[in-house]
Amino acid sequence: MLCAVADSRAQAPTIALLVDQPQTLHVDGRGEMEVRLEGPFTLLGQTRNATGLDVRVQASAIGGGVLHVRDTDGARPLALRALALRLEREGRPVEDALSVSRGVPNDAGLPRSPRAERAEDPEAFRIVVDGAASNLARMRRLEPVTGVPTDERNVVLHDTPHGRVSAFFRLVADARDAQAPDVGSQLLRVALGDVVEVEIDGLTRQWPVGLPGDATGPRARRRARVRAHVVRWRGIPAVGGSDEAARQLVRDEIAIANALYAPCHVDFGVARDVDVFVVDAPPPTLLGVADGDGLPASGGTVRLRANGRRISVSIPTGSSAVDTAERIAGALRRAGFRARVTTNPRTRGGAGPSADVHVRDASGELVELSADGDAPLTTDARQRLHLGVVNLDDGLDGFEDHDARAGRLEERALIHALADDDPTTIELVIVPDFARRERRGEAFIPSDGSAVASALVVDREGLLESRSAYTVAHELGHVLLDLPFHPDELSEASPTRLLSSRGSDATVRGPKRLTADECTRLRTRGERHGLLRPAP
Numbered sequence: 001m002l003c004a005v006a007d008s009r010a011q012a013p014t015i016a017l018l019v020d021q022p023q024t025l026h027v028d029g030r031g032e033m034e035v036r037l038e039g040p041f042t043l044l045g046q047t048r049n050a051t052g053l054d055v056r057v058q059a060s061a062i063g064g065g066v067l068h069v070r071d072t073d074g075a076r077p078l079a080l081r082a083l084a085l086r087l088e089r090e091g092r093p094v095e096d097a098l099s100v101s102r103g104v105p106n107d108a109g110l111p112r113s114p115r116a117e118r119a120e121d122p123e124a125f126r127i128v129v130d131g132a133a134s135n136l137a138r139m140r141r142l143e144p145v146t147g148v149p150t151d152e153r154n155v156v157l158h159d160t161p162h163g164r165v166s167a168f169f170r171l172v173a174d175a176r177d178a179q180a181p182d183v184g185s186q187l188l189r190v191a192l193g194d195v196v197e198v199e200i201d202g203l204t205r206q207w208p209v210g211l212p213g214d215a216t217g218p219r220a221r222r223r224a225r226v227r228a229h230v231v232r233w234r235g236i237p238a239v240g241g242s243d244e245a246a247r248q249l250v251r252d253e254i255a256i257a258n259a260l261y262a263p264c265h266v267d268f269g270v271a272r273d274v275d276v277f278v279v280d281a282p283p284p285t286l287l288g289v290a291d292g293d294g295l296p297a298s299g300g301t302v303r304l305r306a307n308g309r310r311i312s313v314s315i316p317t318g319s320s321a322v323d324t325a326e327r328i329a330g331a332l333r334r335a336g337f338r339a340r341v342t343t344n345p346r347t348r349g350g351a352g353p354s355a356d357v358h359v360r361d362a363s364g365e366l367v368e369l370s371a372d373g374d375a376p377l378t379t380d381a382r383q384r385l386h387l388g389v390v391n392l393d394d395g396l397d398g399f400e401d402h403d404a405r406a407g408r409l410e411e412r413a414l415i416h417a418l419a420d421d422d423p424t425t426i427e428l429v430i431v432p433d434f435a436r437r438e439r440r441g442e443a444f445i446p447s448d449g450s451a452v453a454s455a456l457v458v459d460r461e462g463l464l465e466s467r468s469a470y471t472v473a474h475e476l477g478h479v480l481l482d483l484p485f486h487p488d489e490l491s492e493a494s495p496t497r498l499l500s501s502r503g504s505d506a507t508v509r510g511p512k513r514l515t516a517d518e519c520t521r522l523r524t525r526g527e528r529h530g531l532l533r534p535a536p
Contacts, residue, residue, distance in 0.1 A: 014079040015067075016132070016201040017041070017059045027078070028052040029071040039065015040082055062131040083131035085198060085205050088165075090122055097211045097219045098196055099123045100262040101170040102516065104496055105180035105187055105508055112183070114158050114167035123263075127166040129157060132200050135164060141188055142195040142206070149197075151189055157200075171196070171209065173262035176467070180508045191258065192221055192267050192535070210265045213534030221535035222266050222523060224480065226254065228276040228428040229418045233392040238432045239460050243278040250276045250430065253466055257473040260498060260512045264519035266480070266532065282417035283368040286388030287328065287357040287377075288409045290321035291344075293384075294352035297324055300380030303372040304387075306337055306359055310372055315380060324383060325355035332359055337367060342451030344412070348402035356388070356409075356451065358416050366417055388413025395433035396457065398442050404484065405448040415444075415455050424530040426479055427455040428472065434459050441471045443478035446529040454479050454531060468506040474498055480532070481518060482525040 017023050022044055027033070029052045037043050040061035047054045055067065059082030067078040087094040101123045103109040109121030119126075127137055140152035157164040171190050172178050178189035190196065194209045210221045230237050230246040240246035255271040268274065287304070290296075299317035302324075303310070313331045315324050322343055329339035338360045346353050359367040369387055371377055377385040388409055390396075397410040407415075419427045434440075440462035444452045456479060462471035477499050478484060486501035487494045495503045496513045503511025514522070526532035 014064075014081050014133075016081050016083055016203050017057060018203055018205065019059045019062065019082050019084045019131075021205075022056060022058045025055045025057060025067065025078075026052060027055060027067075027069050027076075029069065029073070031072040033069060033071040035070075036068040037065060037080075038068070039063055039080060041065050041067075041080060081131065081133070081201075083129060083201065083203070085127075085129050085132070085200060085203060087125045087198070087207060088128050089125040091118065094125060094207055096217075097208045098125065098171055098190075099210065099219060099265065100173045100190065100192075102263040102513060102519070103170070104513065105170055105172050105177045106183045110170050110183055110186060111168055112186075114156070114165075115160060116168060119168045121168075121170060124168045124170050126168045127155060127157065127198055128162070129164045129200055132157075132164060134201050135159075136200075137166065138199040139169070139188065140197050140199075141190050142197055144193045144195060147195075153185070153188070155198075173259035174256070174512065175259070176506075176510075177259075177508055190262075192262050192265060209262075213536060218520070218523065219265055222526070222532040223535040224266065224268050224426055224476075224526065224531050225422075225424065225533075226268050226274055226426045226428055226476075227420060228254075228274060228430070230276065230278045230430045231392070231414070231432070232278060232280045233432055237278050238430045239463050246278050246430075247276040249463060250274070250428070253463060253472040256466055256470065257476055260470065260473045261476075261514070264514055264522060266519075266523065266526070267535065268476075277418075279418065281390045281392060282366055282414065284387040284389050284413070285359055285366045285369060285417055286409075286413040287325075287359070287369055288354065288386045288388055288412075289325045289328070289357065290352075290354045290383050291386050291409050292347055292350065292354065292403065292406075294321055294346055294350040294354050295382050295384075296320055296351070297380050297383040300378050300383075302328055302378045302380075302385060303375045304377055305370045305372050306332060306335065306367050307361065308370075309335055311335060312372075315378070315383070319383070321353060321355040321383070325357050329357050332357070336362060338362065338364070342416075344406040344451055345449050347406055354406065356412060356416070388416075390414050390417075392432055395435035395437070396431045396459070398434045398436060398439055398457070405450050407444060407450060407452050411442070411457060412452055415452050415457070419455065423454065424533070425454070426476065426531060428476075429455065429457045430463060431457060431459050433461075440465065440469065441475040443475040443484075445478055445482050445484055446525070446531070447482050448484070454529070465504065468510060469504045470498060470510065470512050473512065477514070477518075477522070480522040480526045482529065483521070 044056040140149040237246040297319040302313040325341040332339035441458040456475035500511040
């Protein structure tokens with residue numbers, strides 16, 4: 001704080017100080033200066049400089065006092081007033097960080113009366129001031145990097161037996177929530193990492209929205225990394241009509257997801273910086289062994305071509321799907337290719353797990369697999385082989401209940417071709433349609449034991465329904481919560497919850513809420529699987 005006292009005849013204003021917050025007053029003066037305090041104030045130190053004296057003062061209680069200064073111009077009193085400014089949440093001062101509310105913004109959890117004693121929403125807070133001269137405070141959201149206010153409002157304070165208090169407020173992150181009817185003056189839109197600043201009588205205090213990533217506890221900020229892929233089919237991106245428009249639509253989805261996961265102190269990075277690739281559907285670069293049934297070999301010969309090069313392998317009787325896949329991968333490696341084998345969980349009714357062989361060339365580029373002329377892929381009549389062909393003319397062949405953990409061959413071929421080798425990355429794939437036209441999205445969760453994990457596939461309609469069904473954020477929830485089910489499949493319908501299976505609503509009551517238990521689970525499971533890390 002800067003306070004200049006010109007001379008003993010000047011009418012100096014009363015200077016406000018925050019209780020328990022050391023502050024520095026500057027007093028103009030010449031020569032030797034003597035200072036003395038009266039009232040609930042402590043002199044912490046003083047420093048002489050070219051224009052006067054810096055006096056470091058701390059108030060210990062509400063009340064008034066005087067700073068007496070004497071120099072060559074005589075004695076000069078400076079009136080001081082100590083006030084207390086705090087935010088209260090659940091009847092206690094906010095000592096750590098604020099949080100975005102998990103509630104519907106205009107539900108009963110936010111009391112409308114400015115004199116309400118309490119709020120049902122545990123994240124709702126109010127301004128409490130003791131000792132202030134003004135009954136009008138300013139509350140603003142500060143952007144963390146620049147410090148520029150992006151939302152600011154006047155807040156009226158009311159005298160109560162508990163001090164001078166404001167109405168209760170909620171923080172919201174979603175743009176539509178910020179426009180909730182009836183409570184607009186009690187909402188402040190923020191993002192994780194922002195700062196909420198309150199000012200009264202020229203004094204300010206600040207509270208962060210979420211704790212820094214290097215902190216611990218449920219309010220510490222965590223981040224998941226998403227890589228997005230918009231698939232082109234017949235030269236046209238699944239959404240947007242152009243590559244750049246497709247990228248922007250996906251980044252808009254990430255921005256929405258950031259807002260919906262803010263109550264859990266989780267985000268997916270700055271939306272404009274998220275990797276979004278617009279790519280053609282891959283060629284057949286995956287070979288499925290015993291797909292769907294997991295049957296063992298009865299013996300035979302495998303013949304195929306890799307980038308036109310002929311590969312032939314004999315398979316002994318009794319070989320499991322994994323054994324067969326490893327023999328084929330060995331032959332491919334000897335031919336100079338990079339081949340990797342993955343195992344898929346046994347489907348319901350299957351004899352055992354199936355396996356896939358993924359093939360790239362020595363430089364890591366995708367290899368095109370094909371049949372060797374008219375010869376069958378295998379002469380084995382029991383253990384079948386299939387090329388992972390991605391053909392989106394009839395939509396992506398998605399999983400059903402019996403093979404949900406393994407996924408279908410076509411979607412495994414698509415996701416494996418696009419995914420990186422980092423198991424802590426969440427892969428988002430956008431396709432034109434699913435074969436089942438009513439389907440909008442699918443997720444592969446980490447604990448299913450599938451070779452496809454931490455991945456989600458969303459179709460065009462799912463993306464375009466972002467402000468009513470929140471499909472991308474919903475499928476991200478399955479991955480982070482590590483949960484294949486929906487709450488309305490296990491208990492009563494919950495139309496406002498993000499994980500609702502049937503929710504679609506473009507108002508503030510849309511399916512976009514995460515409960516406290518869900519926040520706890522997704523942070524615990526997300527960190528366990530390496531999907532969440534401290535936010536930078």
